[in-house]
Amino acid sequence: AQSVSQHNHHVILSEAASLELGCNYSYGGTVNLFWYVQYPGQHLQLLLKYFSGDPLVKGIKGFEAEFIKSKFSFNLRKPSVQWSDTAEYFCAVISYNTDKLIFGTGTRLQVFP
Amino acid sequence: GAVVSQHPSRVICKSGTSVKIECRSLDFQATTMFWYRQFPKQSLMLMATSNEGSKATYEQGVEKDKFLINHASLTLSTLTVTSAHPEDSSFYICSAKREGNTEAFFGQGTRLTVV
Numbered sequence: 001a002q003s004v005s006q007h008n009h010h011v012i013l014s015e016a017a018s019l020e021l022g023c024n025y026s027y028g029g030t031v032n033l034f035w036y037v038q039y040p041g042q043h044l045q046l047l048l049k050y051f052s053g054d055p056l057v058k059g060i061k062g063f064e065a066e067f068i069k070s071k072f073s074f075n076l077r078k079p080s081v082q083w084s085d086t087a088e089y090f091c092a093v094i095s096y097n098t099d100k101l102i103f104g105t106g107t108r109l110q111v112f113p
Numbered sequence: 114g115a116v117v118s119q120h121p122s123r124v125i126c127k128s129g130t131s132v133k134i135e136c137r138s139l140d141f142q143a144t145t146m147f148w149y150r151q152f153p154k155q156s157l158m159l160m161a162t163s164n165e166g167s168k169a170t171y172e173q174g175v176e177k178d179k180f181l182i183n184h185a186s187l188t189l190s191t192l193t194v195t196s197a198h199p200e201d202s203s204f205y206i207c208s209a210k211r212e213g214n215t216e217a218f219f220g221q222g223t224r225l226t227v228v
Binding site for chain 1: 145147149154155156157158160162207208210216217219220221222
């Protein structure tokens with residue numbers, strides 16, 4: 001069955017630290033990959049997406065992610081986090097075959113000034 | 114980006130009653146809509162996927178007779194929680210996408226409280 005794993009459940013960083021959140025998926029077919037962010041009290045917003053082409057994708061607010069097909073991974077990165085990045089981050093995958101958008105368990109990021 | 118509107122944002126209902134939640138794509142035709150449930154501090158659990166004009170596909174463990182989903186038009190899908198119980202209290206989120214290889218857009222969610 002299609003599944004998405006996020007291994008970092010809770011990450012605590014100081015401002016200016018670098019961030020990398022892991023995401024692995026199980027489905028072997030062609031997939032589209034997403035990272036969403038949910039700020040406290042707000043609904044989901046798209047950070048970035050990968051459909052095809054350059055496996056290194058850049059999103060909003062300085063975030064980027066790299067699709068490594070051989071590792072079934074789509075890790076999210078940011079070189080220098082800010083306090084305003086405190087939020088819940090969700091990796092999501094949709095496969096061409098099932099057309100289901102499945103979410104990972106989420107990673108709670110706390111950034112302290 | 115495209116806009117998905119979900120209504121109501123909050124609803125409180127008595128145990129045993131039914132509640133309908135609407136999800137509308139305001140500026141695009143949504144051939145596929147997803148319904149999720151999110152428990153506090155947890156991820157989004159996919160409940161069902163619906164395609165316009167056809168029956169919804171429910172995930173394992175989701176009672177189709179309790180969570181009725183209708184996707185009668187390309188801009189509207191509804192989720193009806195029938196005979197609601199306190200354990201149905203949760204945050205329900207809908208998502209909509211166009212046909213083909215595109216991203217999904219999310220509604221603002223509905224906080225359901227069953228008392």
